[in-house]
Amino acid sequence: MNVEKMAFEAKDASRVLAKASTPLKNKALKEMAKALRKRAGKILRANGLELAAVRRTSRSAAFVERMTLTGERVENIARALEQVAKLPDPVGGTTDFAKRPNGLTIRKMRVPLGVVAIIYESRPGVTADAAGLCLKSGNAAILRGGKETVRTNHVIAEALREGLRKAGLPAGSVGFVNDPDRAAVRRLLRLDALIDLVIPRGGPELTTAVRRESMIPVLAHDKGLCHTYVDEKADLAMAVAIALNAKAERPGVCNAMETLLVHEKIAQRFLPAAAKRFAAAGVELRGCPKTRKILPGVKAAAKSDWDTEYLALILAVKVVASLDAALAHIARHGSGLAEAIVTTDANRAARFLREADAGAVYVNASTRFTDGGEFGLGAEMGISTQKLHARGPVGLVGLTCEKYVVNGDGQVRCST
């Protein structure tokens, strides 16, 4: 099916989903889980063939790992759909907005966005996750995964569509783009009359390509260049623990710290203590000149280090003269995902929370908490690094919008 036809079907389906009841959507999610379990063997066979093909290429081990399914992983994917069924329905609630002098009553009503396209890399788990979140929030989904897993995804999408049909919802609620040609994506990104939102899930290259080509509004997660600022008034032990966690607990993810900023008045005490712990965790440090005066063994940071998302056990370290200097550095180099301050000074904490510009800003905690699960959203479509519509972890509410609903009793507008 070509992408235009798929988008028309999705648009029609979205009208049905928008008015579907919560129990009906939940039934579909459970049927989808069932259909996935039923097809587990077929999914694993398709995945096995695709893994064999990729192993003959120069793709990295991490890439292969991300696209690999096992029986346990398929079961987890099915369970995740059942979890989404348990989450509260974000759609339909209204809030009062205004009662106007002419008697009009204005409220806001939360409604689905309509049709959401998700463009992602070769991670077959995303196929079911994204479809489940869209369905629960009343949106139709159009899915386009990486070409290496197109057969695996195809089988998964078949299962999802069977689940929809069993619940009596249109199969067009979940469209899957089989066409591995990039031209199909380019055509998809022009369909702004049919598709309401496109979410690229992947690295900065994917996001940039989608932003460049899309006529449809984009919800982008581009990169995570997170800072932790250890203030002059920090609790030393807490600062060391937070910095270590932010860098080393899971360095390959977007909410890990990439640059550590240290106030010059605490650097002399903090840096040697932290360096010891970083060394023990296998973290390579790259320091500014002031850092290297205190820690002479540390390699010099190049200018590019301040803009590098290492996603590895490497950390750039800079000594700064003030909170203002730290905020200026963050404004220039941060990616808007998460920023943290460690301090016991309430005024500095408040300034940092207000002025550091990111989806999530922290006082005395690790940036690693920037995650839908940790925020209590129950599930996560991604982490937005843009400011429009949704910032930070995006859950079900992030896939909805509010419209104005106005009740009158015959009001007409007078000429002015």
Added chain:
Amino acid sequence: MNVEKMAFEAKDASRVLAKASTPLKNKALKEMAKALRKRAGKILRANGLELAAVRRTSRSAAFVERMTLTGERVENIARALEQVAKLPDPVGGTTDFAKRPNGLTIRKMRVPLGVVAIIYESRPGVTADAAGLCLKSGNAAILRGGKETVRTNHVIAEALREGLRKAGLPAGSVGFVNDPDRAAVRRLLRLDALIDLVIPRGGPELTTAVRRESMIPVLAHDKGLCHTYVDEKADLAMAVAIALNAKAERPGVCNAMETLLVHEKIAQRFLPAAAKRFAAAGVELRGCPKTRKILPGVKAAAKSDWDTEYLALILAVKVVASLDAALAHIARHGSGLAEAIVTTDANRAARFLREADAGAVYVNASTRFTDGGEFGLGAEMGISTQKLHARGPVGLVGLTCEKYVVNGDGQVRCST
């Protein structure tokens, strides 16, 4: 100044504006108004020269009218800035979001977007309006108006920047692109690292061009194809009054009705009564076959009529078999700006409010109320027809976003 340098200055200024107090922003707005009044003569001279130049071209009278300033209009522009100073500051408030089992307290804080670019046609009033709304909401603005009024806008922008300086705020808070070349806009639309939002204010051609070229998120008003659906259970006199108002009170604006949908069971009574009033108001009707059976004198609607934003005293009329048929027509042809139902049946009203997909949906009132002033927003940047971020009339809150602020006491994330 080239657009890149201007965007860097705006980004720096946005950090100052984000923490500026409400009184300081209000002082700047009042100083801007003063500076505009002081330069009224200079503004009118520049405008006079540009009007003379445009009158030698084939531009329409309406175009010339929109770009014309008078002493009174300049005074109104200044007063509008003083009005914005009186509006509540949308920035800084927090709402509780979650208290997590690990002790983290998560709130949401309303903050400015950062840097907002506005691309508009030759309407010099927009220059001050847009800058004032951005300033009050803590955003830096980059303005790019139509080339026919670049000199007038330049003088207005000078006044705005003088006002900023007098209040002690950076002049870079308002950047004005003097370069009339379209290449400057194209370069501007690539600066997604510096600019957070672009708002095209103008017709569908401008919006489409901006959507096509922009890497920056777009808040678009594309067109207003509004319907009024007269239900079987409508109050007849109310339906006639609302339909007449929605079409004829001011036909040239986006919230005017373009297509009237009439339930077949009321058509026989409603259409003749309405047709009489439409005729008296000089409205030309274009009807579907069923409409023309009841009103034989009416011209036949072509297929394209259902998708035409007339912005004139012309109305397409269609008789439909049911509420569902009306909703299906709206889903296919509506532009998502405003839709209305006239009915005394509460269930049908509720269904329409939920299912008609537009920024504003009405029961028993005219779509003409879709306006920031009428909604009590105090001022309006535009009317969004997209679903992302803000729908319907966009006021000061629509120029802000919410970030997560998280308070901890040393929490680190455990490996899972």
